[in-house]
Amino acid sequence: MVIALDGPAASGKGTLARLISTHYGFAHLDTGTLYRGVAWIVLSENADPAEVKVAADAARNFEIEKLANADIRTKEVGAAASVVAANPEVRAALLDFQRRFAKSPPNNTAGAVLDGRDIGTVVCPDATVKFFVTASPETRAHRRWLELVEGRSELEEAEIYKDLLERDARDAARDDAPMAAAADAELLDTTHLSIDAAFAAARRVIDGIVRHCG
Numbered sequence: 001m002v003i004a005l006d007g008p009a010a011s012g013k014g015t016l017a018r019l020i021s022t023h024y025g026f027a028h029l030d031t032g033t034l035y036r037g038v039a040w041i042v043l044s045e046n047a048d049p050a051e052v053k054v055a056a057d058a059a060r061n062f063e064i065e066k067l068a069n070a071d072i073r074t075k076e077v078g079a080a081a082s083v084v085a086a087n088p089e090v091r092a093a094l095l096d097f098q099r100r101f102a103k104s105p106p107n108n109t110a111g112a113v114l115d116g117r118d119i120g121t122v123v124c125p126d127a128t129v130k131f132f133v134t135a136s137p138e139t140r141a142h143r144r145w146l147e148l149v150e151g152r153s154e155l156e157e158a159e160i161y162k163d164l165l166e167r168d169a170r171d172a173a174r175d176d177a178p179m180a181a182a183a184d185a186e187l188l189d190t191t192h193l194s195i196d197a198a199f200a201a202a203r204r205v206i207d208g209i210v211r212h213c214g
């Protein structure tokens with residue numbers, strides 16, 4: 001069983017994916033880590049994320065273990081991730097790993113949960129359950145600000161808001177696997193939902209589909 005969660009930055013898809021994976025005992029892959037990882041490697045080589053060949057080489061040689069001590073959650077790495085993610089060669093290099101994870105999750109778990117931007121549309125179009133998780137831009141910026149200020153108190157919320165909108169626009173406008181809700185995705189707007197309430201809503205959808213199928 002595969003559960004796909006897509007949606008814009010800081011909408012809560014990763015939080016939901018982690019809770020779902022723990023609750024159902026499924027393996028979880030945060031696919032944003034792959035794009036952030038490639039971006040981090042490019043930036044650490046002092047190269048430009050927009051350089052097609054450099055980013056493609058980094059993606060082809062990518063190993064998740066290389067990120068052990070990398071700080072990939074920063075705003076700068078997020079912005080560079082959305083630049084390398086628009087490169088079709090980068091996307092092609094990372095596709096196989098994601099599909100293999102979904103098909104044969106590690107530790108033989110009964111299912112896999114993947115979150116990203118194109119899981120329900122491109123990576124796993126046959127996923128059992130698909131969510132498109134959203135929240136208002138103001139809510140998302142506030143959540144990301146709360147998350148980032150812990151380590152980097154100089155960041156302004158307005159700066160984060162601008163960055164999220166730029167990243168969303170780039171992710172939605174690219175030609176290859178743009179961020180989009182699959183036609184059969186459940187829309188989950190978390191703007192006015194606590195984490196617990198969003199998780200309960202997701203569980204109702206999953207349990208309903210599983211009951212219907214099984």
Ligand SMILES: Nc1ncnc2c1ncn2[C@@H]1O[C@H](COP(=O)(O)OP(=O)(O)O)[C@@H](O)[C@H]1O
Binds near residue numbers: 007010195198
């Ligand atoms: N429903 C919610 N209400 C309040 N905060 C939330 C909610 N969902 C997620 N968060 C918080 O918002 C931040 C971004 O969530 P995250 O799951 O990382 O988003 P995404 O994976 O979509 O980028 C995290 O600090 C998380 O704890």
Ligand SMILES: Nc1ccn([C@@H]2O[C@H](COP(=O)(O)OP(=O)(O)O)[C@@H](O)[C@H]2O)c(=O)n1
Binds near residue numbers: 036081082083
């Ligand atoms: N399946 C995916 C996952 C991430 N990405 C890219 O990677 C960037 C970082 O993804 P992320 O999921 O870590 O970002 P957040 O939502 O956590 O801020 C996104 O802005 C996208 O450009 C993608 O293109 N496709």
